[in-house]
Amino acid sequence: MTGADAIIKCLEAEEVKVVFGYPGVAIAPFYNSILDSKIRPVLVRTEQSAAHAASGYARISGKSAVCAVTSGPGATNVITGIATAYADSIPLICITGQVHSELIGSDVFQEADITGAVESFVKYSYLIKNAEDIPRIFKEAFFIANSGRKGPVLIDIPVDIQDAQIKDFTYPDEISMRTYKPTVKGHAVQIKKVISQLEKAKRPMICVGGGIHLSGGTKELIHFAERYRIPVVSTMMGIGAMPTRHPLYFGMVGNNGKNYANRAMNESDMLIMVGARVADRAMSQPDLIMANKILVHIDVDTAEIGKNVGPAIPLVGDAKHIFDQLEEEECPAQSDALIKKRAEWIKTLEDYRDTMKRIRTPNPDYVDPAVFIRRLSEKMENNAIYVADVGQNQIWSCTYYVVREGRFLTTGGMGTMGYSIPAAMGAKAAAPNRQVVAVCGDGSFQMSMMELATIRQHDIPVKIIVLKNNYLGLVREFQHYSYNDKYSVVDLTGSPDLSQIAKAYEMDFIRLTNMAEAEGAIDSFLLEDKSVLMECLIDPMDMVRG
Amino acid sequence: MKKVFQLLVDNNAGVLSRISGLFARRGYSIESITAGITADPSYTRITIVASGDEQILDQIEKQVAKLVDVREIKELTPQRSVYRELALIKVRALVDNRQGVITLVDIFRANIIDVAPESIIIEMTGDQDKIDAFINLLEGYEILELARTGIAGLARGTEKVTYL
Numbered sequence: 165m166t167g168a169d170a171i172i173k174c175l176e177a178e179e180v181k182v183v184f185g186y187p188g189v190a191i192a193p194f195y196n197s198i199l200d201s202k203i204r205p206v207l208v209r210t211e212q213s214a215a216h217a218a219s220g221y222a223r224i225s226g227k228s229a230v231c232a233v234t235s236g237p238g239a240t241n242v243i244t245g246i247a248t249a250y251a252d253s254i255p256l257i258c259i260t261g262q263v264h265s266e267l268i269g270s271d272v273f274q275e276a277d278i279t280g281a282v283e284s285f286v287k288y289s290y291l292i293k294n295a296e297d298i299p300r301i302f303k304e305a306f307f308i309a310n311s312g313r314k315g316p317v318l319i320d321i322p323v324d325i326q327d328a329q330i331k332d333f334t335y336p337d338e339i340s341m342r343t344y345k346p347t348v349k350g351h352a353v354q355i356k357k358v359i360s361q362l363e364k365a366k367r368p369m370i371c372v373g374g375g376i377h378l379s380g381g382t383k384e385l386i387h388f389a390e391r392y393r394i395p396v397v398s399t400m401m402g403i404g405a406m407p408t409r410h411p412l413y414f415g416m417v418g419n420n421g422k423n424y425a426n427r428a429m430n431e432s433d434m435l436i437m438v439g440a441r442v443a444d445r446a447m448s449q450p451d452l453i454m455a456n457k458i459l460v461h462i463d464v465d466t467a468e469i470g471k472n473v474g475p476a477i478p479l480v481g482d483a484k485h486i487f488d489q490l491e492e493e494e495c496p497a498q499s500d501a502l503i504k505k506r507a508e509w510i511k512t513l514e515d516y517r518d519t520m521k522r523i524r525t526p527n528p529d530y531v532d533p534a535v536f537i538r539r540l541s542e543k544m545e546n547n548a549i550y551v552a553d554v555g556q557n558q559i560w561s562c563t564y565y566v567v568r569e570g571r572f573l574t575t576g577g578m579g580t581m582g583y584s585i586p587a588a589m590g591a592k593a594a595a596p597n598r599q600v601v602a603v604c605g606d607g608s609f610q611m612s613m614m615e616l617a618t619i620r621q622h623d624i625p626v627k628i629i630v631l632k633n634n635y636l637g638l639v640r641e642f643q644h645y646s647y648n649d650k651y652s653v654v655d656l657t658g659s660p661d662l663s664q665i666a667k668a669y670e671m672d673f674i675r676l677t678n679m680a681e682a683e684g685a686i687d688s689f690l691l692e693d694k695s696v697l698m699e700c701l702i703d704p705m706d707m708v709r710g
Numbered sequence: 711m712k713k714v715f716q717l718l719v720d721n722n723a724g725v726l727s728r729i730s731g732l733f734a735r736r737g738y739s740i741e742s743i744t745a746g747i748t749a750d751p752s753y754t755r756i757t758i759v760a761s762g763d764e765q766i767l768d769q770i771e772k773q774v775a776k777l778v779d780v781r782e783i784k785e786l787t788p789q790r791s792v793y794r795e796l797a798l799i800k801v802r803a804l805v806d807n808r809q810g811v812i813t814l815v816d817i818f819r820a821n822i823i824d825v826a827p828e829s830i831i832i833e834m835t836g837d838q839d840k841i842d843a844f845i846n847l848l849e850g851y852e853i854l855e856l857a858r859t860g861i862a863g864l865a866r867g868t869e870k871v872t873y874l
Contacts, residue, residue, distance in 0.1 A: 279724065280727070283727070283728065283731050284731060284735045287778065288778040289724075291723065291724075293723075308778060313776075341778075342720070342781060343719070343720045343778065343779055343780055343781040344778045465776065466772050466775065466776070467769065467772035467773045467775075467776050470765070470768060470769075470772075471769060471772075
């Protein structure tokens with residue numbers, strides 16, 4: 165068997181069903197072998213989308229997802245997608261073809277030092293120099309990508325290694341890496357400390373981040389919060405960990421979050437951070453927020469604990485495991501006084517939520533993104549997947565989307581425009597029976613518009629909404645506040661007529677110009693399991709802070 | 711402040727660039743870095759002298775520990791460790807001042823490893839303070855070239871030793 169055959173065998177052993185990618189000479193042996201397997205190759209229209217699609221797939225399947233591209237420009241095009249996945253800790257396996265191993269370093273056609281170039285955006289990378297190493301390297305790569313703090317792993321394979329003959333193929337059952345041993349279980353002493361602190365806390369609060377989804381521990385989180393009556397807020401990446409209308413859920417924190425969520429977090433006396441980085445957009449002044457409270461920081465990555473804020477109780481481990489461990493601890497007897505205090509605390513937060521709601525004054529001549537997104541989410545299926553792009557559409561989505569049992573996907577770390585369509589494609593490929601909707605602006609749509617062809621070719625029926633305002637809205641809004649309305653390079657004049665785009669790609673098209681027709685438009689948009697492009701004309705001067 | 715870290719890493723291709731790359735992209739400063747194989751050639755032992763405040767040094771330790779190739783990182787404290795550095799110093803030494811240099815070399819228990827008509831090369835091993843002191847004393851002479859290796863270190867005793 166050839167090296168390429170061996171790679172396919174490895175992917176089969178890892179139960180990979182789909183590979184997103186783009187072929188070229190340096191990855192040709194791989195794409196030759198893939199046809200002899202049951203793995204479905206999906207041809208994207210630009211390599212960056214391959215990584216985003218794999219990201220969507222990984223986030224919904226919970227498994228490492230695979231993309232495969234050629235050397236040189238194919239590999240460098242995928243870097244932004246890899247960096248996006250790295251920032252959000254998404255497990256990807258990126259296979260890149262490489263020039264003949266004897267030519268590496270001589271700047272031949274389509275040669276790029278991809279392992280060097282992606283070093284700061286991958287969890288690990290390999291350059292395979294011997295075809296016999298393929299099984300071990302793939303086994304390690306899949307293990308590294310989807311354990312500990314998850315992330316992308318890149319495997320660069322010279323074309324001659326893909327063509328090389330290997331004598332016998334055995335995929336290792338077990339893995340033992342002497343230098344890589346991620347912590348999964350939380351330290352028993354620290355677990356006990358959390359419980360005893362909970363006995364004293366009058367105003368406890370949980371702030372949940374993307375780590376909870378990655379650990380698959382949302383049920384355990386909800387159970388824990390309910391058992392101890394602890395209110396929950398989330399970061400952008402944590403949205404959907406708890407249903408939006410759960411009585412203990414108080415919204416997203418951060419500079420784009422709900423002001424009552426920020427206030428709630430600030431006033432807590434015990435804050436349990438779960439799988440959150442305490443990044444600048446979620447907490448701009450962590451030291452200030454942390455004054456006068458006990459911080460418990462649960463994270464699988466030791467280095468995140470104490471990076472931006474020093475916790476009183478660090479708790480390293482996988483969030484799901486830690487909630488399981490907390491569950492085993494006996495719920496301490498709570499005094500009547502404490503129970504009363506907790507009830508008062510939740511009541512206070514409810515008051516904040518009721519009185520601090522932002523009142524918008526929508527322009528009746530346009531679609532109001534707030535009302536529209538809320539209505540859309542209410543009409544979507546219970547377990548639907550909503551993928552928000554980057555820009556005003558993302559902030560409105562975070563603020564107004566109502567999650568029930570489904571998922572809310574977006575790129576919170578890197579904020580890569582054009583993420584939503586390919587990621588929705590990946591999510592739909594992972595869960596063909598679930599409703600998947602991508603929501604983007606007219607800027608981000610045009611960054612991934614070419615993927616309509618992929619959707620069509622491979623029959624991946626994702627639904628797409630474009631909130632069109634003819635502006636790069638979030639930048640325009642920034643220029644409104646910071647540069648006195650001096651708008652620079654944010655006008656999208658010249659954008660195509662989306663009805664023509666939909667026609668060209670043979671997709672159904674709906675244009676919504678005001679809220680009067682919204683009900684019917686949303687119903688027909690969601691009716692059938694097929695791709696529909698829906699354009700919503702929104703007020704160009706509307707603002708997320710408005 | 712400064713700390714000395716000892717790392718035990720898998721001797722994989724690119725391991726040094728992964729470690730130095732981590733320092734570069736996170737803005738940590740390295741004062742010196744030395745690397746060499748251990749008793750088991752599949753492992754490399756690296757000694758890094760890093761500087762920064764307490765929080766930065768703590769992050770350095772955690773971020774390095776996270777690298778897939780790194781088996782362990784530990785601090786070598788001055789009280790419980792020994793450090794040594796090698797310096798090679800080429801000094802202009804003509805017939806009339808050569809004896810003075812030789813006297814200094816003797817006092818510091820250094821070695822002369824090359825003699826040319828106008829210069830000598832001195833080899834010296836010691837902790838950094840000793841080498842600094844020696845170089846200071848040589849200032850009366852003309853130092854033509856200087857090469858320092860950066861320190862290598864080991865913890866004293868057998869407590870918590872990873873045998874390699």
